[in-house]
Each structure stands twice: as structure tokens, then as C-alpha cells.
Amino acid sequence: MADETPGTGNGELNAKLKLGLYWASSCGGCEIAILEIGDKILTLAEHADIMFWPCVVDFKYKDVEAMPDDFLDVVFFNGGIRNSEEEHVANLLRAKSKTLVAFGACAHMGGIPGLANFYPLNDLLEKVYRGGPSIENPDGIFPQTTYQMPEGEIELPELHETVKPLSKVVEVDYTIPGCPPTADQIWKSILAIVEGNLPAKGSIIGAGNKSVCDECPFDKKDIKIQRFYRPQEKVPEPGWCLLEQGIVCMGPATRSGCDARCLKANMPCRGCYGPVEGATDQGAAIIAAIGSLLDTGDDEEALRLMNEIVDPAGTFYRFSLGASLLGRAKK
Amino acid sequence: MAMTATEKDQHNAEHGFQPRIVAFLCTWCSYAGADLAGTSRLQYPENMMPIRVMCSGRVDPEFIIRAFMEGADAVGVFGCHPGDCHYINGNHKTMARIPLLKKTLEQMGIEPERLQLHWVSASEGNKFAKVVAEMTDEIRKLGPLNWAGEE
Numbered sequence: 001m002a003d004e005t006p007g008t009g010n011g012e013l014n015a016k017l018k019l020g021l022y023w024a025s026s027c028g029g030c031e032i033a034i035l036e037i038g039d040k041i042l043t044l045a046e047h048a049d050i051m052f053w054p055c056v057v058d059f060k061y062k063d064v065e066a067m068p069d070d071f072l073d074v075v076f077f078n079g080g081i082r083n084s085e086e087e088h089v090a091n092l093l094r095a096k097s098k099t100l101v102a103f104g105a106c107a108h109m110g111g112i113p114g115l116a117n118f119y120p121l122n123d124l125l126e127k128v129y130r131g132g133p134s135i136e137n138p139d140g141i142f143p144q145t146t147y148q149m150p151e152g153e154i155e156l157p158e159l160h161e162t163v164k165p166l167s168k169v170v171e172v173d174y175t176i177p178g179c180p181p182t183a184d185q186i187w188k189s190i191l192a193i194v195e196g197n198l199p200a201k202g203s204i205i206g207a208g209n210k211s212v213c214d215e216c217p218f219d220k221k222d223i224k225i226q227r228f229y230r231p232q233e234k235v236p237e238p239g240w241c242l243l244e245q246g247i248v249c250m251g252p253a254t255r256s257g258c259d260a261r262c263l264k265a266n267m268p269c270r271g272c273y274g275p276v277e278g279a280t281d282q283g284a285a286i287i288a289a290i291g292s293l294l295d296t297g298d299d300e301e302a303l304r305l306m307n308e309i310v311d312p313a314g315t316f317y318r319f320s321l322g323a324s325l326l327g328r329a330k331k
Numbered sequence: 332m333a334m335t336a337t338e339k340d341q342h343n344a345e346h347g348f349q350p351r352i353v354a355f356l357c358t359w360c361s362y363a364g365a366d367l368a369g370t371s372r373l374q375y376p377e378n379m380m381p382i383r384v385m386c387s388g389r390v391d392p393e394f395i396i397r398a399f400m401e402g403a404d405a406v407g408v409f410g411c412h413p414g415d416c417h418y419i420n421g422n423h424k425t426m427a428r429i430p431l432l433k434k435t436l437e438q439m440g441i442e443p444e445r446l447q448l449h450w451v452s453a454s455e456g457n458k459f460a461k462v463v464a465e466m467t468d469e470i471r472k473l474g475p476l477n478w479a480g481e482e
Contacts, residue, residue: 297420299426
């Protein structure tokens with residue numbers, strides 16, 4: 001029977017992959033997504049031993065700290081890095097794992113937590129702890145990183161000014177994009193890892209190398225946009241490209257691999273798989289694309305049309321702000 | 332971090348702030364117009380760094396963002412007047428992309444005055460010199476962007 005105790009390092013007996021999973025600044029959806037592989041989780045259990053997964057099993061940080069370097073075969077790390085604890089664990093897991101995988105949009109690009117980068121940290125704290133409409137905090141009590149209790153000093157992690165993708169903090173071996181990655185793609189990636197069938201380090205896995213438009217079921221009629229609609233302002237005409245109908249869709253600037261699941265539910269793509277192969281900045285890419293789809297040769301009309309898009313930065317960088325060229329708004 | 336108007340004026344007076352302006356000029360109209368300004372010996376500020384492209388429609392928003400990241404205080408995109416684009420509708424794309432990018436960058440803390448779109452034809456040497464002078468003055472008053480200071 002295989003020895004599962006961390007730190008014993010009897011590699012020959014224990015032929016199963018030593019797997020770790022961690023959750024930083026994220027919503028927890030990636031943990032659920034892994035469970036979404038359904039009964040394949042039993043197959044996973046045949047091939048891997050879970051050595052660390054705070055969400056699900058009871059190993060502690062000190063168990064990881066006790067492991068020799070490169071002890072874990074694979075770590076799936078989801079969530080962006082936004083505080084000192086997450087930065088510490090990112091470095092710890094990097095040291096203790098052979099293969100570190102940035103799992104999901106937050107680890108890949110900062111994700112939804114990355115939208116905090118539109119504001120200075122202080123503004124966020126003020127809003128949450130004092131300025132919010134339902135907050136009563138007359139004494140201005142804010143969380144502290146240390147506090148003296150009768151029992152001793154207790155600590156909280158320190159918040160960083162900027163939410164960062166995992167790759168801006170440690171070297172990442174592979175990235176599985178998506179918010180969350182689809183169960184299908186997760187399983188394909190796990191198989192690829194188990195079989196050792198991986199591309200060059202630094203690659204994106206569990207995704208395609210075209211844009212979502214390639215997987216989208218709708219017809220492109222090559223019709224220019226006449227006006228823009230927010231998704232709640234229009235019932236889309238079935239079977240026709242949403243962007244051509246004036247509903248902002250990130251499809252042209254988003255990597256394929258999700259099977260256009262949102263489009264198949266009649267909702268525009270929001271860009272969660274990140275920029276297409278070769279593109280760096282998802283927002284710049286969609287601005288270029290939308291700019292070439294307008295029905296006008298008049299600059300005043302172009303200006304009026306473009307002003308119909310509410311919150312372009314939030315819409316175009318919804319998942320990728322942390323990984324965009326600018327990375328954050330000016331403080 | 333942000334200076335008041337008075338502090339900015341003081342800063343500029345003390346340090347003699349020279350704005351760095353990157354200008355994308357389309358080959359067929361605006362670059363020729365800039366050239367005409369030169370051959371006509373028109374005087375205009377030296378703060379502009381010209382980059383020739385075939386068409387203003389070639390200017391990817393990413394170029395503009397990179398210019399700001401690498402130290403530009405302002406970016407000008409110059410193209411043919413609507414209807415006159417050498418490639419028929421290249422400038423149609425520009426006229427849509429630049430306003431959208433401006434609005435996006437404004438949300439990122441880059442003032443909309445820092446990205447300007449101007450139509451300059453091959454015969455408009457005077458206009459080119461005037462636009463560059465006005466833009467330089469406007470950005471001088473606005474102050475440096477100093478995006479790299481964010482890191």
C-alpha cells in the first residue's frame with residue numbers, strides 16, 4: 001500500500017501524482033469546477049493523492065512547509081494575489097511543487113477581484129468600512145495587521161495595493177484559463193498532466209488557440225453596428241451574431257476553448273478565457289475589433305455611437321485588468 | 332499623488348517640463364502634411380516624436396497604451412480627412428477606435444486630453460504646425476503623466 005505521509009519521499013512505491021490545490025483571491029468557483037468533473041473524480045483519485053487542499057481536506061501550511069522542495073508533482077493554484085498571505089503561499093507552493101498551474105481567470109489575469117485595481121486601496125477600505133450606505137462606523141475602526149489580545153498578538157495578512165495574476169509573483173508552468181475552466185477542459189488537462197502529454201512550459205492548456213467566434217453558433221452577416229444595446233435592452237434576434245446586433249460581446253478578443261457556452265445560452269461572451277493567442281491586452285484588442293465594425297464614415301456619429309458603450313474599461317477588462325498592459329488605474 | 336493646479340504650475344515652472352508627445356502619422360496625408368510644414372520652414376515645438384504608419388487605421392490601441400507606459404505624456408493620431416483615406420475606410424476604424432480608447436483610458440486615470448485625433452491632409456502644413464503647438468501647450472499645462480511612477 002502506498003505511503004501517503006508528506007516528507008517520506010519514497011517515490012517508487014507511491015506512483016500516484018502528488019496533487020495540491022490552493023485558493024487565493026477568488027470566489028471558490030474553481031474549487032466547484034473541479035468537482036464538476038463528476039464521477040471522474042474517482043478516476044482522479046486512482047491517479048493522484050491530494051496532499052494539500054484547504055477547501056476540502058485538513059492539511060495545514062506547516063505540512064507544506066515540512067515537505068522537501070519539488071515534493072508535490074502538480075499544484076492547481078486558483079485566485080489572484082492580493083495580500084501578503086497569498087504571496088507567501090504562492091512562493092511556498094512554487095518551491096514545493098514540480099509543476100505549478102495557474103488555474104482559472106483570477107490566477108491567469110487577476111479575474112473579477114482584479115477589478116479592485118480601478119481604485120486606490122485606501123478608497124476601497126474607506127468604502128467598505130466607513131463610507132458604504134449601510135455602514136455605521138463612527139469610531140473609524142479599520143482592520144489592523146496586528147492586534148494585541150490578552151492571549152497574545154494576533155495577525156491578519158497585509159493587503160497589497162494591486163491585485164496581481166499569479167505569474168507576476170512566481171514563475172508559472174502552465175495556465176488553464178476560464179471563469180471557471182469548463183469541466184471538459186479540466187478533465188482534458190488532468191489527463192494531459194497524468195500522461196505527461198504537455199506542451200512547452202509557459203503554455204496555456206485546456207483551451208483552444210482561436211477566438212470564441214470560431215466556436216460560436218451564430219451567423220456572421222457582415223453587417224455593421226448601427227447602435228449599441230446593453231444586454232437587458234434588447235431581446236437578441238436568434239441565430240445572429242450578438243455584436244453585429246449591437247450587444248457588446250468579447251468573442252473576437254477572447255480565446256476559444258469554452259465551446260461558446262455563454263453564446264449558446266444567448267448571452268454575450270464576457271471574455272473570461274483571456275486574450276487570444278498572441279495578443280497581450282484584451283481591452284486593446286476588443287477596442288480595435290469594435291472600432292472596425294461601425295456603420296459610419298462620420299466622426300461625430302462615430303463619437304456618439306462609441307459613447308453608447310457604458311463603462312468600456314470595466315466591460316473590456318472585466319477579467320483581465322490585472323494582466324493588462326497598464327495593470328491598474330493610476331492611483 | 333495628484334498635484335493641484337497651482338502645484339502643477341509651480342512644478343512646471345521650476346523644472347521646465349517638456350512634454351513628450353508621440354504622434355502616429357499616416358503616410359498619405361498627415362505625414363506628408365508634416366513634411367510640408369518642414370519644407371515650408373514653419374516653426375513648431377520639438378516635443379513631438381513622429382512615427383509614420385501607412386494608415387491611421389494601422390494604429391492599434393495597444394501602440395497607444397505602450398506609448399503611455401513608456402513615458403509619453405500625450406499621443407496624437409493623425410490621419411486623412413473622412414472621405415479622403417487612401418485605403419477608403421481605414422480612417423473610419425480610427426474615428427471609432429480613438430474615442431472608445433479615450434473613454435477607456437479616462438477610466439484608467441489618463442486624462443482624455445492626452446490622446447488626440449486630428450485630420451491633417453498632405454496640403455495642411457500650417458494646420459499640422461498649429462495643432463502640434465497647441466497640443467504641446469495643452470499638455471505642458473496638464474503636466475507629466477509619469478505612468479512608470481505607478482510601479
